Amino acid sequence: MHATSTVYASRIQRFRLPRVCVPIVGEDPARIIERAESIVRDNPFLEFRLDYLSNPLAGLPKLKHFLDLHPEATVIATCRRAVNGGKFKGSATSQLEVLTKAAAAGFQLVDIELQSAEILKPQQLADLKDQVGVILSFHDFKTTRKLEETFTDLKRYPADFYKFVSTATTLYDNVQMMKFLQAHSAQFEMVSLCMGEQGIISRVLGVRAGSVFTFGAATRGEETAPGQVTAADLRDTYRIEAVDAATQVYGVAGDPVAQSMSPIMMNTAFRRETVNAVYLALHAKTLKDLLACANDIPIRGLSITMPYKQEIIEALSNSDALTKQVGACNTVVRGQDGKLYGFNTDIAGIIVPLEQRLTLQGAKVLIVGAGGAARAAAFGLKNKGAEVFITNRTPEHAQTLARQSKSKYMKRADVAKSSFDVIINATPVGMGSSKQSPLEDKELNTRYLFDLVYIPAETKLIKMARAKNIPVISGLEMFVQQGARQFEIWTGKPAPIAEMSFVVSKALERIAGPNGNGATPPTAAPEVEEGVETPPVHPVRKASAPGKKKAKTHASKSAKKAARKTVKR
Numbered sequence: 001m002h003a004t005s006t007v008y009a010s011r012i013q014r015f016r017l018p019r020v021c022v023p024i025v026g027e028d029p030a031r032i033i034e035r036a037e038s039i040v041r042d043n044p045f046l047e048f049r050l051d052y053l054s055n056p057l058a059g060l061p062k063l064k065h066f067l068d069l070h071p072e073a074t075v076i077a078t079c080r081r082a083v084n085g086g087k088f089k090g091s092a093t094s095q096l097e098v099l100t101k102a103a104a105a106g107f108q109l110v111d112i113e114l115q116s117a118e119i120l121k122p123q124q125l126a127d128l129k130d131q132v133g134v135i136l137s138f139h140d141f142k143t144t145r146k147l148e149e150t151f152t153d154l155k156r157y158p159a160d161f162y163k164f165v166s167t168a169t170t171l172y173d174n175v176q177m178m179k180f181l182q183a184h185s186a187q188f189e190m191v192s193l194c195m196g197e198q199g200i201i202s203r204v205l206g207v208r209a210g211s212v213f214t215f216g217a218a219t220r221g222e223e224t225a226p227g228q229v230t231a232a233d234l235r236d237t238y239r240i241e242a243v244d245a246a247t248q249v250y251g252v253a254g255d256p257v258a259q260s261m262s263p264i265m266m267n268t269a270f271r272r273e274t275v276n277a278v279y280l281a282l283h284a285k286t287l288k289d290l291l292a293c294a295n296d297i298p299i300r301g302l303s304i305t306m307p308y309k310q311e312i313i314e315a316l317s318n319s320d321a322l323t324k325q326v327g328a329c330n331t332v333v334r335g336q337d338g339k340l341y342g343f344n345t346d347i348a349g350i351i352v353p354l355e356q357r358l359t360l361q362g363a364k365v366l367i368v369g370a371g372g373a374a375r376a377a378a379f380g381l382k383n384k385g386a387e388v389f390i391t392n393r394t395p396e397h398a399q400t401l402a403r404q405s406k407s408k409y410m411k412r413a414d415v416a417k418s419s420f421d422v423i424i425n426a427t428p429v430g431m432g433s434s435k436q437s438p439l440e441d442k443e444l445n446t447r448y449l450f451d452l453v454y455i456p457a458e459t460k461l462i463k464m465a466r467a468k469n470i471p472v473i474s475g476l477e478m479f480v481q482q483g484a485r486q487f488e489i490w491t492g493k494p495a496p497i498a499e500m501s502f503v504v505s506k507a508l509e510r511i512a513g514p515n516g517n518g519a520t521p522p523t524a525a526p527e528v529e530e531g532v533e534t535p536p537v538h539p540v541r542k543a544s545a546p547g548k549k550k551a552k553t554h555a556s557k558s559a560k561k562a563a564r565k566t567v568k569r
């Protein structure tokens, strides 16, 4: 059997389809229609999951009414069988009946699994394809492998679109998926992406590798899987409709990175300065995986976060003097020669906000903490001529850093007896829902308090300082300034600091929730992406064994205030 086009294919050619399709689930037709009505104006390309209906056939007349009212909408009917990851308990023949009637009701496309095609008679599939555009789909809920082998199976059946959705367990899985797309998309209409938190690259870049479209969740709050992206984020943050062959790829790499504010900040900066670039969150479980992916895509620049700030240095062709001195790199750029070069912009993130307020030459600064951020602070401040003191939970760590950076070690017991121009908190104490402070009230004898923690924006320590009328600098300022320097290194343009600060403070407000404690996880909602709720057991392919149920994903008015201060530069 050969893949042939139908009259429907001409109605749904790739250039006529939006790049983002939004799956909609609902237990009854009224709920599907309510959700569809609320989003169809922004998202005219929808997928109705008929298998979520208790009686899909009975629901079709009501759904037909929506289709009649919305000729501008392109809607896929999917009635995935339970054995293939859906909710439909009927046989493949019953599934075919639902899809055939959906076609008659006006759906432009239907999705049917490879496993059902393997059960049905060739003529039954041919008849369906004569009536409607057919998406022949295969989902691997555990891995990204056997792409060619599975595609050979898919191609045996006629379809207008071949949809192959896998699960990324490494960043490199995205590269494999995009190579697969590039190999076949000239000849076939392909729809492919990798699910899972590590699949973000394929969700955004898959369309330029040849995927006709991709899937985005209806709203924030309806996504529960790590790495799920809303249709609005795909369009507004990642500008998926504009991604093309010339789009340069950047990202923040670390483990974990799911909660990173960098994508929203850097994508905003790229958009504001009209740079054709996209910035992604790259969950790298190993540095080797990150480097392989970065080389093959290729990635133009990386923000490096924990735990790779030290380890990455070995992989660089060269780095600047401060990076070598501190021994940590948070910024990588690919040079014209294709090699990777490292910088440390955390130092600027700490120094710039301070220099906006006081002269550092001769200033007396106490750093609380002796980890990576404290190292950046200590070396940066010493280079500016400050008198630096370091105290830490583990005294030996502070003593080592003090010796290396030519600073002074201070016993915790001596802090309350001293006064400083600046105290910097470089510990995680106060982060998230923690209501703790790294210092006691009597120890806050300082002209300025700089808390590097930025989630939440208003930490216990900041509140304590405000109560004593001590001017505060929030970690948000550091975050924005280190990002601004990265932007400048990558693009050679001045960073749009005001916009960067604004979007991050807004995002912090959003995740802080009404109580502003920075700890409110988003409401868990049913999995809607790619319309799969329960990872199924594939009856014939081991690759599709059940995956883990996806984990639930998860900072204030003062953030806005802090952001306003940030934009002084």
Ligand code: NAP
Residues within 6 Å of the ligand: 306, 346, 349, 369, 370, 371, 372, 373, 374, 392, 393, 394, 397, 425, 426, 427, 428, 429, 431, 438, 452, 453, 454, 475, 476, 478, 479, 480, 482
């Ligand atoms: P790190 O390398 O893990 O160092 C953490 C430091 O905090 C260590 O000195 C550790 O002491 C100390 N510490 C950890 N838990 C403590 C506790 N419960 N009580 C007292 N001290 C404790 O982390 P890092 O990379 O330096 O980051 C530190 C914090 O800075 C982060 O959590 C983050 O909030 C903030 N940060 C902000 C930005 C920004 O852009 N705003 C950037 C980087 C970091 P020991 O030596 O005893 O383990």
